[in-house]
Structure formats: C-alpha cells, structure tokens
Amino acid sequence: MGKKVIAVIGAGGFIGKAVSRELGKSHEVIGTSVHNPEGRFHCDITKKGSVKDFISGHKPDVVIHLAALTDVDLCERDKARARRIHVDGTRNLVDACKSLAPRFVYFSTDFVFDGRKGNYSEADATNPINNYGKTKLEGEKLAEALPGHLIVRTSTPYSLGPGSKKFLGILLEKLSRGEKATAFADFIRSPTLIENLAENVGALVSNGHSGVLHVTGDSQLSMYDAALQVADVFGFDPSLVQKTTSSSVSLGAPRPLDTGMNVSLARKLGLNIISFREGLLKVKKQARG
Ligand SMILES: NC(=O)c1ccc[n+]([C@@H]2O[C@H](COP(=O)([O-])OP(=O)(O)OC[C@H]3O[C@@H](n4cnc5c(N)ncnc54)[C@H](OP(=O)(O)O)[C@@H]3O)[C@@H](O)[C@H]2O)c1
Numbered sequence: 001m002g003k004k005v006i007a008v009i010g011a012g013g014f015i016g017k018a019v020s021r022e023l024g025k026s027h028e029v030i031g032t033s034v035h036n037p038e039g040r041f042h043c044d045i046t047k048k049g050s051v052k053d054f055i056s057g058h059k060p061d062v063v064i065h066l067a068a069l070t071d072v073d074l075c076e077r078d079k080a081r082a083r084r085i086h087v088d089g090t091r092n093l094v095d096a097c098k099s100l101a102p103r104f105v106y107f108s109t110d111f112v113f114d115g116r117k118g119n120y121s122e123a124d125a126t127n128p129i130n131n132y133g134k135t136k137l138e139g140e141k142l143a144e145a146l147p148g149h150l151i152v153r154t155s156t157p158y159s160l161g162p163g164s165k166k167f168l169g170i171l172l173e174k175l176s177r178g179e180k181a182t183a184f185a186d187f188i189r190s191p192t193l194i195e196n197l198a199e200n201v202g203a204l205v206s207n208g209h210s211g212v213l214h215v216t217g218d219s220q221l222s223m224y225d226a227a228l229q230v231a232d233v234f235g236f237d238p239s240l241v242q243k244t245t246s247s248s249v250s251l252g253a254p255r256p257l258d259t260g261m262n263v264s265l266a267r268k269l270g271l272n273i274i275s276f277r278e279g280l281l282k283v284k285k286q287a288r289g
Contacts, residue, residue, distance in 0.1 A: 003027055006205065007060035007102075009045060009093065010067035012036030014166065015107065015157055015194050019064060022198035023205065030058050032067075045089030048096075055096040062205050064105040065093055065143070068136070072111070073252030075132035086135035090142045097146055103205065106143035109136050110155035110190065110216070115256020118188055119220060122153075122212045122265055130253040140212070150204060151212045154197055155261055156189040160283050167191075168283070171227055175236040182244040183227035188258035190216035191226055193279035200271045209269055218267075219276035220260030226276060233280040 004027045010016040011031025020031045032043035032054065043054040045067050055063070067089060069075055075082035090106070097104055111133035112126040128134045143149045158168040174181040192215070200215050221229075224243045231238045246255060263273045274282075 004061040004205070005030065005058065006062040006064060007032065007055070007058060009043065009063065009065045010107075011040050012038065013066055013068075013070075014159075015154075015197065016066045018159065018194040018198040019066065019201055022195070022202050023064075026202075027062075027205075030060065045092055046084045048092045051089075051092040052096045055093070055100065059100060060102050062103045062105065063093065063097055064107070064201065064205075065090065066107045068107070069132070072130060072132040072255070075135065076130055076253035079131050082131050082135045083138075086132075087138045087142070090139035094142050094145055101147060104143060104146045104149045105201065105204070106139060106149065106151045108140050108151050108153045108212075109133065110153060110259035110261055111256060112137045112140070112153065113256055113259050115188075115258050118258035118260040119262050120214070120259065121262040122214060129256055132253065133256070148208075148210055150210055152201065152204070152215050153212065153261070154192050154214075155216045155259060156191040157194045157197065158191050158279070158283070159194040160287055167223070167226075168230065171230055172234060175231055175234070175240055178237075178240070180240050180242050181227060182242045183222075183224040184246050185222045185224040185243045186245045186247075186257055187223045187255065188220055188260045189223060189226070190218070190220050190259070190261040190263070191276050191279065192216040193274065193282060195282070196272065196274055196279060200266070200273075203271060204269075207269065213266055213269070214261045214263050215266050215271065216261040216263055216273075217276050217279055218263050218273045220258075221276060229276060230280060233277065233284060
C-alpha cells in the first residue's frame with residue numbers, strides 16, 4: 001500500500017490521538033483541532049468555509065472524521081450545540097469532500113441503539129434514546145452520501161494513554177488509592193482498547209470495505225464485571241469494586257442499557273478483535289514499559 005495523505009478531523013481527542021499516532025507510522029497524517037493545537041491544523045467543522053479551505057488545500061486521500069461532542073449529558077442539555085457539531089459539521093465535511101471523493105471514515109457509536117436487545121450487528125435497527133445518539137445517527141446518514149464511505153461504530157474506549165480520563169483511568173486511580181469504586185451492573189458494553197481500534201482503522205483505510213462496521217472489543221460485559229476484571233488484572237482488592245445500577249443515580253441523559261456489539265463482520269474482514277482481558281494485559285504491559 002502506498003503512502004497516503006490522511007486528514008484526521010479531531011486529532012486532539014482521545015481516539016484521534018491514537019489513530020494519528022498509528023496511521024502516522026506509514027502515512028502522512030494531517031491532524032485538525034479547535035482547542036488543542038499542538039502542531040495541528042485549525043479546522044472548526046461547524047464553519048463551512050474553514051472545512052472547505054482545509055479539504056481543498058490538502059486534498060487528502062482519506063478523511064477520518066472523529067470530531068464530536070462526546071459529553072452525552074451536555075448533548076442533552078445543549079441540543080443545538082450537539083446538532084451544530086454532529087449534523088451541520090458532518091454535512092460541511094461531506095459537502096467539502098464531494099468533488100474530491102476521498103475515502104471517508106465516520107466515527108459513530110453504540111449509542112445509536114436503544115439497548116433493549118444487545119449483541120447488536122450492523123443489520124440491527126437503530127433507535128437512539130438520547131440526543132447524542134440521535135445526532136450521531138444523523139451524521140451517519142449524511143456520511144452515507146459519499147461513495148466509499150465507512151461508518152465505524154465503536155464503544156467504551158479505554159487506554160492509559162493521553163486523555164485517559166475515561167472509565168479505566170478513573171477506576172485505576174481510585175483502586176490504587178484504596179478507594180471504593182462503584183460500577184453499573186446494568187450497563188452492558190463492549191469496551192475497546194483505543195490502540196487496537198487504531199490498528200484496525202489502519203487496516204480499514206486500505207481495504208475497500210464500505211458501509212457500517214462494528215469495531216470494538218469482543219467482550220460484552222457489564223461495567224461491574226469489567227471493573228472486577230480491571231481489579232483482577234492490575235492486582236487490586238476486588239472488594240473495592242461496588243455494584244450499583246443506573247436507576248440509583250440521576251443521569252442527565254438516558255443511557256441505553258445493553259449495547260453489546262457483535263463483531264462477527266469485523267472478524268470476517270480479518271480485523272484483529274481482542275477480548276477485554278487481552279486489552280487490559282496490553283495496557284498493563286505498556287504501563288510497565
Ligand atoms: N468517547 C466515547 O465513549 C465514544 C464511544 C463511541 C464512539 N465515540 C466516537 O468516537 C469519536 C472520537 O471520540 P473521542 O472519545 O476521541 O472524543 P473526544 O476525546 O471528546 O474528542 C473529540 C474531538 O472532537 C473535536 N471537536 C469538537 N468540536 C469540534 C468542532 N466544532 N470542529 C472540529 N473538531 C471538533 C475536538 O477538538 P479539540 O481537541 O480541539 O477540542 C476533539 O479532538 C467521536 O466521533 C465519538 O462520537 C466515542
């Protein structure tokens with residue numbers, strides 16, 4: 001595969017950093033950011049002109065669109081802002097890409113499902129129950145207008161890399177201080193190691209698969225069971241992990257209960273899909289190294 005010019009939109013985010021690092025090994029990566037410059041190009045996707053100038057100026061072979069408002073509760077409180085980023089922003093990118101026709105990879109989420117079924121495959125009907133999921137799904141529909149589009153749905157990203165203030169980072173911090181940590185027993189998720197996700201995105205950039213694809217880890221487990229596995233792998237006292245359920249707390253936005261993702265298609269395409277335990281062991285090795 002030849003060296004490509006790859007535009008990573010949202011390169012300063014949690015997944016964007018890992019994707020840029022991985023793809024930068026064999027391609028020219030042009031990363032964008034709004035608040036997190038660090039050598040990246042400024043591109044606010046809500047500004048049509050800014051997006052057009054960026055795409056026509058760099059003429060990327062591939063555009064990976066990771067820009068989003070990932071605070072699910074904020075998306076519920078500020079619906080207009082979520083729409084501006086997920087819907088108007090995606091439309092601006094899609095429009096800017098129409099004549100150039102790069103491979104277009106849109107990052108989406110398990111939250112496009114209502115969480116009543118679980119083990120969701122790409123063929124299952126979507127039915128988001130919060131504004132984050134609804135607007136991300138609208139973004140999917142816009143991305144579908146581009147030939148050669150790929151919609152990567154992922155779930156519950158984890159890593160100890162930069163920006164790891166998601167569940168793993170927070171949990172390990174508490175357990176290492178000997179503090180109790182609560183975890184929802186009624187949220188079933190498919191946690192995804194971001195370095196593994198980035199490797200799989202690298203493989204997808206060059207294969208011609210188009211349409212929707214679930215790219216997650218292959219363990220569908222409750223966040224409580226996930227937290228117990230973390231304690232086990234990292235050698236912390238499992239009794240520090242306390243079971244709770246989502247009905248016992250007030251969340252700003254409703255959350256789907258079971259968004260376990262079926263990754264059979266990703267496996268069939270030859271992607272490297274790993275279990276949660278395998279992912280945790282890799283993180284532990286990295287942390288030691
Ligand atoms: N986090 C999750 O739990 C999760 C789960 C499933 C799927 N996803 C999807 O995966 C993708 C990446 O998520 P993430 O966790 O890496 O998100 P993140 O850490 O919150 O980063 C979001 C990125 O979007 C950029 N951004 C926000 N507003 C923008 C705008 N107006 N114009 C251009 N860029 C803008 C941010 O730029 P700055 O760096 O400049 O602020 C940041 O780089 C998203 O599409 C998300 O929906 C995430």
